[in-house]
Amino acid sequence: MSAIDEAKSYLGQLAPRISAKDRRVARVIRGLLADREATCTWTDDPEGIWHTDCGEAFEVHAGSPGQNGLRYCCFCGRKLAEGST
Missing domain, CATH: 1.10.287 (Helix Hairpins)
Structure with missing residues (x-):
């Protein structure tokens, strides 16, 4: 092991x-x-809340998570990928 x-x-x-x-x-x-290629996809809703694959929610006041320098999910540690709703 x-x-x-x-x-x-x-x-x-x-x-x-x-x-x-x-x-x-x-x-x-x-x-x-986990696998270095694993990602956590974040999708935004109409109110500007980003919902994560790992079951959490995050509010970004301006722009997207990537535009604000987020590269990894702050909840699960996987690479952050932005999805569309």
Whole structure:
């Protein structure tokens, strides 16, 4: 078992016993350990809220996430891809 597989397994074992904040941190770490080509697609709604593939929402006041310098999802750690609604 590789070090990455061991880390993923350990995080999976911890998940039921940790707080919501720590689960978010664990999700980011798992995302960073995931396939480097994996992406998290963000799509915007008419109110300007961007919804993520990983189940979160983010408000951008002006422009798009990419126009504001976001390259990675701040929730899961995967590369950010912008989708259209």
